[in-house]
Amino acid sequence: MTTMIRHHLSDQLLMGYSAGTLPEAFNLVVATHISMCDECRARLASFDAVGGALIEAPEMAGTMGSGALAATLARIKSADESTPVMPERKAAKPVLPQPLQGYVGGDVDKVAWRNVGGGVRQAVLPTSSHASARLLFIPAGAAVPDHGHRGTELTLVLQGAFSDEEDRFGPGDIEIADEDLHHQPVAEAGADCICLAATDAPLKFRGLLPRLAQPFLQI
């Protein structure tokens, strides 16, 4: 299933995720994509290796306070040795990968959708205010209002597919859009499209109606 993915994370996003400096909404998109994409999982591991190499650099050598090892061993002894719980593997393949399920409280049947017009539904996810994340439900053949971006918008396909001025995006594909891209995603006929979208600045809508509705839609 992971071999079908054609649109991957950028090095920039992977390094930011590895360094731990992305806004929460972007972290969620990266974690969800990696759950679906072994290529980017391996790329992330190579960026983590950069962090490991920094830890190993000669200038990082030093000393701990006296008694630090004894104190640490004492803490290890006093803590209960509960064995880590391995995640269960479910038989049926969920639509929402695990990191997302943590935000939704379950799979796609648990999403609290709100209609935003034209059959399109969305659910804003609770993240820090540095960027916003939402799930989008686009009925087969329907379009999202055309919009541009002030910052970066990440759109990850979880189910179905959409096309825009750039390309076609299927399950696991991520579109990374910045100020230069003004697009109108249209869901492919045949299957409803579910996406995870995150943006670090409000979107710019062309039409008057979506613009008026924007404060209420929180996008």
Next chain:
Amino acid sequence: MFDALQPSDTARQMRGVAATFAASNGRHANGQGQRRVKRDNGGKWVALLDSVAKRRDADAFAELFDHFAPRVKAFLMKSGADAALAEECAQDVMVTVWRKAPQFDATRASVATWIFTIARNRRIDMLRRDRRPEPEELTWGPEAEPDQLDSIVLQQESARLVAAMAELPEKQRIMIERAYFGELSHSEIAEQTGLPLGTIKSRIRLALERLRHSLS
């Protein structure tokens, strides 16, 4: 230059030596004329961590602690913690190393890399930074084991990355340090880093394929 060492050559050579980490490690690193890896201790750390995981070996842990705890502390201080907080959090990180030792997978990370990820997560909590959800776990079940050759090669590649980073132009190295010490926002991170990550990525990709195969 860095990618010139063919993993397949490495693999062929490795089949000839006893596949114990501690023994094979130094010998092999010296055998590579191309780039002398000054301190290729990767295999030693893997063996020690394995001993912590399987035998709850306090002596092995002490050796890991002496090497890594000060480095974690330095990492946290460079990320903005004062000495006392960094010292306390470095201890937290080492407690986690003890607890999570059984989850370490030497085909996907060096011990330094694995400890870096724990230290990074501790730093996010420590500085109250944005939450960072983890990807779905992908772990070896009890029925299959990771390939030991995969881990040996990955440990060597990780050691080579340390050497390669020391040779990066200073400007690039500083940019990378600033990114990892948390001084750059993601939009300030350059897309081109000059980092030779292709080989490590390909090795891990192979290990993941084997893991997927064992799961199916």
